[in-house]
Amino acid sequence: MLDAKLRPLIDPPLNRIGHALASAGISANMLTFAGLVLGLSGAAAIAFGHVWAGLALIIANRISDGLDGAVARVKGPTDLGGYFDIVADFAFYVSIPLGFGVLAESNTLPALVLVASFVLTGVSFLAFAVIASNRGEETDAHGKKSFFYSTGLAEGTETIVIFIAMCVFPGWFAVLAYGYAALCVLTVIQRSALAIIQFSD
Template sequence: MFDAKLRPLIDPPLNRLGAWLAGKGATANVVTAVGLAIGLSGAVAIAFSHYTLGLVLIALNRLTDGLDGAVARANGPSDLGGYFDIVADFAFYVSIPLAFGIADPAHTIPALILVAAFVLTGTSFLAYAAIAAKRGEETAAHGSKSFFYSTGLAEGTETILFFIAMTLFPAWFAVLAYVFAALCVLTVVQRSLLAQAQFTNRA
């Protein structure tokens, strides 16, 4: 919901740093791999109830997630890079609620429900992107991307805000997980209605 609105604010500094990293020989795929390693390390920290460390690593993961795109824009984007980026994103997203479920068995059910909601949201997102690409549709609302990014209530910004809240208030994880899972389901409904409006007629 907020991703497109934040792009004009975060892209300029990220692009400058990305261009600098590219000038030093960094590649987007390496930045993506480093970011994934950091994000999964954050999940491990949370699984062992080191929530403050988990919060720091989550923040670093999101920084690298922005930087890999900036490096790609400096070096020239690639389809392979776009593939690795989205896979790394969803691997990170599902690892965090699973980590909370491991840290506290009482959180197992809400963690699994949130993971299921992520899977459903991700499926609708990628299905929409695939059909939009087939029909030749494009959007620049989320910046330059390897494939079509459809807007929804629950996007990257909202996900990270909830992750931050979960690490700051782990005792409230179940409530936060159920609320965000509901937002994910609403996003799927929203995207499905948009798909019905956009894809009813053949391209």
């Protein structure tokens, strides 16, 4: 919901750094995999009780994720890079709830519910992208991407805000997880309604 609105604010500084990194020979894929390592390390830190370290690694993951796109815009996006980027994103997204699930037994059920909602959201997102691509539809609301990005209530920005809130208030994990899972389900319903409107012939 907020991703497209934030792009005009975050893209200019990211693009400047992206130009410098590209000039130094750093590729978008290198940043994607570095970000994935940072994100998974954050989940592991949370699982072992180092929640504040986990938060720092989550933020580092998001910075790396923004920079890989900036470098890709300089060097030109590739299909392989787009594939690695989305796989790394979803691996990161599901790892953080799992980290909290390992941290405390009381977190297990809400973590599973949140991961399940992420799976549903991801499936709706990717299915929409495939059908939109088959129909030749395009959008630049989220910047230039390797495939069609459909807008939803729960997107990357909202997910990171929730992850930060979970790290700052770990005792509220269950409430935050259930609440965000509900928003993810609403996103699937919203995207499905949009598919009915957009894909009906």
